[in-house]
Amino acid sequence: MNWLPxxxxxxxxxxxxxxxxxxxxxxxxxxxxxxxxxNIIRFRVGSRVPVSxxxxxxxxxxxxxxxxxxxxxxxxxxxxxxARLYVLGFQPPPGAIQIYVTGKQxxxxxxxxxxxxxxxxxxxxxxxxxxxxxxxxxxxxxFSIPVLRIKHxxxxxxYQSLWFIATQAGAFRFYCTQxxxxxxxxxxxxxxxxxxxxxxxxxxxxxASGSLATKGEALFIHNGCSGCHVSQPYAPDxxxxxxxxxxxxxxxxxxxxxxxxxIRVDNxxxxxxxxxxxxxxxxxxxxxxxxxxYRGVLGEEDLAxxxxxxxxxxxxxxxxxxxxAVSARKGN
Amino acid sequence: MAPTPGLQIMQRSYLWQDGTVRxxxxxxxxxxxxxxxxxxxxxxxxLGSFGAALIRLHLISPTGAILSDETYSRxxxxxxxxxxxxxxxxxxxxxxxxxxxxxxxxxxxxxxxRLNLISWYLxxxxxxxxxxxxxxxxxxxxxxxxTPLSTDYTQGRVLPVVAGVFLSGFSSIATGVNFIIxxxxxxxxxxxxxRLPLMLWALYATxxxxxxxxxxxxxxxxxxxxxxxxxxxxxxxxxxxxxxxFQHLFWFYSHPAVYIMILPGMGVVSEVVSTFCHxxxxxxxxxxxxxxxxxxxxxxxWGHHMFVAGTSLYAAVVFSMLSFLVSVPSAIKVxxxxxxxxxxxxxxxxxxxxxxxxxxxxxVGGLTGxxxxxxxxxxxxxxxxxxxxxxxxxxxxxxxxxxxxxxxxWWPKITGRMYxxxxxxxxxxxxxxxFNLTFFPQFILGYEGMPRRYAxxxxxxxxxxxxxxxxxxxxxxxxxxxxxxxxxxxFRGARATDNPWQATGLEWRISSPPPVENFITPxxxxxxxxxxxxxxxxxxxxxxxxxxx
Numbered sequence: 001m002n003w004l005p006x007x008x009x010x011x012x013x014x015x016x017x018x019x020x021x022x023x024x025x026x027x028x029x030x031x032x033x034x035x036x037x038x039n040i041i042r043f044r045v046g047s048r049v050p051v052s053x054x055x056x057x058x059x060x061x062x063x064x065x066x067x068x069x070x071x072x073x074x075x076x077x078x079x080x081x082x083a084r085l086y087v088l089g090f091q092p093p094p095g096a097i098q099i100y101v102t103g104k105q106x107x108x109x110x111x112x113x114x115x116x117x118x119x120x121x122x123x124x125x126x127x128x129x130x131x132x133x134x135x136x137x138x139x140x141x142x143f144s145i146p147v148l149r150i151k152h153x154x155x156x157x158x159y160q161s162l163w164f165i166a167t168q169a170g171a172f173r174f175y176c177t178q179x180x181x182x183x184x185x186x187x188x189x190x191x192x193x194x195x196x197x198x199x200x201x202x203x204x205x206x207x208a209s210g211s212l213a214t215k216g217e218a219l220f221i222h223n224g225c226s227g228c229h230v231s232q233p234y235a236p237d238x239x240x241x242x243x244x245x246x247x248x249x250x251x252x253x254x255x256x257x258x259x260x261x262x263i264r265v266d267n268x269x270x271x272x273x274x275x276x277x278x279x280x281x282x283x284x285x286x287x288x289x290x291x292x293x294y295r296g297v298l299g300e301e302d303l304a305x306x307x308x309x310x311x312x313x314x315x316x317x318x319x320x321x322x323x324x325a326v327s328a329r330k331g332n
Numbered sequence: 333m334a335p336t337p338g339l340q341i342m343q344r345s346y347l348w349q350d351g352t353v354r355x356x357x358x359x360x361x362x363x364x365x366x367x368x369x370x371x372x373x374x375x376x377x378x379l380g381s382f383g384a385a386l387i388r389l390h391l392i393s394p395t396g397a398i399l400s401d402e403t404y405s406r407x408x409x410x411x412x413x414x415x416x417x418x419x420x421x422x423x424x425x426x427x428x429x430x431x432x433x434x435x436x437x438x439x440x441x442x443x444x445x446r447l448n449l450i451s452w453y454l455x456x457x458x459x460x461x462x463x464x465x466x467x468x469x470x471x472x473x474x475x476x477x478x479t480p481l482s483t484d485y486t487q488g489r490v491l492p493v494v495a496g497v498f499l500s501g502f503s504s505i506a507t508g509v510n511f512i513i514x515x516x517x518x519x520x521x522x523x524x525x526x527r528l529p530l531m532l533w534a535l536y537a538t539x540x541x542x543x544x545x546x547x548x549x550x551x552x553x554x555x556x557x558x559x560x561x562x563x564x565x566x567x568x569x570x571x572x573x574x575x576x577x578f579q580h581l582f583w584f585y586s587h588p589a590v591y592i593m594i595l596p597g598m599g600v601v602s603e604v605v606s607t608f609c610h611x612x613x614x615x616x617x618x619x620x621x622x623x624x625x626x627x628x629x630x631x632x633x634w635g636h637h638m639f640v641a642g643t644s645l646y647a648a649v650v651f652s653m654l655s656f657l658v659s660v661p662s663a664i665k666v667x668x669x670x671x672x673x674x675x676x677x678x679x680x681x682x683x684x685x686x687x688x689x690x691x692x693x694x695x696v697g698g699l700t701g702x703x704x705x706x707x708x709x710x711x712x713x714x715x716x717x718x719x720x721x722x723x724x725x726x727x728x729x730x731x732x733x734x735x736x737x738x739x740x741x742w743w744p745k746i747t748g749r750m751y752x753x754x755x756x757x758x759x760x761x762x763x764x765x766x767f768n769l770t771f772f773p774q775f776i777l778g779y780e781g782m783p784r785r786y787a788x789x790x791x792x793x794x795x796x797x798x799x800x801x802x803x804x805x806x807x808x809x810x811x812x813x814x815x816x817x818x819x820x821x822x823f824r825g826a827r828a829t830d831n832p833w834q835a836t837g838l839e840w841r842i843s844s845p846p847p848v849e850n851f852i853t854p855x856x857x858x859x860x861x862x863x864x865x866x867x868x869x870x871x872x873x874x875x876x877x878x879x880x881x
Contacts, residue, residue: 004779004780004781013708014708014709014711014712017706017708017709018703018709018712018779021702021703021706021709024699024702025696025699025700025702025703028695028699029695029696029699032666032670032691032692032695033692035670035673035674036670036673036688036691036692039670039673039674039676039678040673040678040680043609043673043674043675043676043677043678044678044679044680045677045678045679060614060615060671061615063614063615063667063671064615064618064664064668067663067664067667068660068663068664071660071663071664072660075656075657075659075660075702076656078656078702078706079652079653079656079705079706081706082652082705082706082707082708082709082710083649083652083653083706083707083708085707085708086648086649086707086708086711087645087649087707089708090645105485138480138484138485139478139480139481139484139485140478140480140481140575142640142715144715144716144781144783146712146780146781147781149708149711149712150711150712151640151711151712151714151715152640152642153640153641153642155569155575155576155641155642156480156569156570156575157569157570158569158642160642173781173790175781175783176783177714177715177716177783177784178478178715179405179473179474179478179481179784179785180481181405181472181481181485181486182401182402182405182472182787183401184401184405184785184786184787185401185783185785185786185787185788185789186401186788295570
């Protein structure tokens with residue numbers, strides 16, 4: 001059996017943490033088993049080792065406070081180490097490639113910004129930040145890539161995000177690790193890390209039915225979004241925002257909700273707003289008409305395309321803005 | 333304490349005084365109810381183990397050896413549900429606890445004997461519903477019933493099983509209420525809180541969790557059924573519900589439930605270690621209060637099951653810190669047991685071997701718990717075989733070892749017969765080695781990334797899986813052996829004396845098996861707990877100062 005590779009800097013850091021935990025565990029285990037054995041040898045009835053008159057009964061509180069304090073100190077140090085790695089390791093850098101991954105009983109559907117799609121395979125370039133936007137069409141799944149030491153549950157009806165920079169080319173397995181029904185163990189796939197040139201070649205080779213944003217633009221018109229939301233080429237009255245907010249420059253901006261809370265418009269926010277109607281987030285104040293819910297009308301793949309299109313309407317804000325916004329809202 | 337000869341004739345053992353089936357089924361004697369429970373949970377344990385055996389056999393081959401994906405999923409679901417709710421949660425409290433709480437308190441029975449009997453009937457009805465669901469098709473949700481898988485995406489018999497688990501909760505609550513009130517109200521004269529055996533402190537803490545946590549499970553399952561029947565959106569996102577809400581509510585019960593399972597085991601180990609070292613438990617008050625603090629902090633750590641589920645970053649950090657905190661009292665207990673052994677007069681009879689197995693395996697389980705309480709490493713290890721190995725070290729290595737330790741230790745008191753000592757020691761050693769061979773490879777499998785609940789797996793994992801399955805066969809032997817020799821000992825074992833282990837505690841002052849009314853004359857307690865000096869030199873005056881903290 002091959003030892004599990006470390007395919008990112010984060011993976012190496014997690015392995016160092018695991019090694020630290022392992023060392024401490026071995027030390028404690030050695031202490032517990034060692035003391036147990038020593039006690040048996042010295043104090044067993046019929047033992048030939050002479051027992052001296054030492055007893056510790058009366059000062060026992062010193063031992064109690066001693067080992068309680070030591071345990072607390074060691075545990076707290078471990079907590080800080082692991083929590084720091086978790087928090088820092090989940091702050092995504094700007095400019096990541098956004099790839100949409102949709103779980104469905106029992107397969108993973110992957111959509112690239114250029115419109116390429118595949119099933120149960122994920123191609124990424126070496127050394128570039130990649131952000132996965134994960135959602136599910138049915139039950140809860142979990143997207144796990146052991147070589148990168150990351151995983152996240154994939155929930156129906158909302159986006160979760162994972163990001164990484166792969167540092168080792170090759171093919172590695174990814175798994176669904178949240179039990180999702182009888183086909184659970186078949187819901188696996190291959191992560192293929194390619195050098196940037198190979199990646200570009202692969203993108204060029206793979207047939208794409210127009211980019212994700214182009215597909216989203218068609219959906220934007222087809223579903224009547226452009227009737228209310230002003231979007232330069234399709235709205236006759238380009239400055240009429242009385243019925244609904246303009247989509248130009250919206251992505252990545254901060255809006256104020258009804259309760260005065262500042263909300264960053266990111267992928268997860270747009271996803272929720274389209275499915276659960278704007279007012280769920282309290283940002284619809286001032287508009288006469290309510291936006292209908294598109295639940296059941298737009299599938300997850302359509303939503304990914306639509307959001308990719310809305311991003312193109314905020315050209316000054318790179319997709320990297322959306323990355324950090326997702327992390328701030330969803331906490332990873 | 334020995335009764336006068338005249339009284340001895342009047343004493344009749346609770347076991348044989350009236351042998352009719354009716355007298356057993358309608359008994360309110362806590363000792364007989366304990367045996368009814370013991371027979372029931374043994375049957376469920378056999379059923380659950382059967383599921384485990386099929387799982388391990390299936391996983392010998394990467395493509396799955398014997399079962400279809402569907403049957404495999406139903407098997408591990410059955411294994412989990414039966415083992416958790418019909419064996420582990422009730423196990424020590426309803427068997428040894430029912431038998432011992434009144435005896436250790438110096439009482440005639442529990443505070444509410446009829447409630448005790450009702451709890452058994454509730455438990456049997458719960459078990460019947462679960463078994464009905466499992467045999468009329470079964471279900472494939474895992475024991476965790478995560479939504480929306482369990483509501484919209486399964487053809488299985490979720491509802492009867494959920495109803496069964498719901499009912500078993502009421503059985504738990506009844507037992508918990510009974511223990512709490514008994515320990516408050518029925519202590520013999522002179523039996524102050526700090527003179528209670530540590531088993532009672534542990535059972536008291538357990539009962540508090542029973543009473544406070546179980547209703548949350550009941551409410552959650554009720555909401556699940558509500559959503560199913562009336563399409564009220566609670567957990568299902570398609571109806572406007574939140575699937576994470578189910579996980580929060582479920583783990584709010586199910587994490588404290590882990591302490592329901594392990595605390596009574598810690599109580600048993602405290603008794604056994606003290607007796608077989610013939611020495612008071614080191615740091616009595618620390619061990620006692622660590623049980624209470626485990627119960628209290630245990631309510632605040634449920635979020636560590638959800639570090640990758642999509643809760644907030646801040647919640648994860650807080651839950652991680654609290655999870656480290658809850659392991660401190662467990663560490664205190666382990667150190668105190670080692671302190672108890674130091675300077676004692678250690679006898680390595682079967683109960684002590686099981687107890688030492690508990691200490692070792694529980695320590696491994698606790699330490700690997702740190703890997704999962706640590707945020708960054710949890711992300712990698714959670715949902716893999718690492719988690720499976722971790723909680724089996726606590727549940728099987730810890731809890732089942734403690735249960736066997738208690739069964740061997742109190743067997744002479746319960747039945748009036750000794751078990752065969754050599755066979756007992758053999759079974760204890762087999763359990764330790766078989767267990768480690770089964771579950772240690774799973775830690776490595778988990779680190780390598782093998783997800784749990786997989787019916788098939790990549791071929792690179794086969795070697796470790798075969799090792800694990802080989803260990804399971806040794807483990808099976810370690811379970812079958814006691815079943816045989818305990819049954820044999822029930823009829824053919826050597827007669828037990830009243831106090832075969834030279835133990836302290838009120839239960840050892842009465843005959844083995846105890847008379848129907850427990851104590852012919854109500855006992856008065858004049859000594860601290862574990863006062864071996866008073867036991868060895870009964871004529872000496874009680875010591876004025878406490879011999880230990």
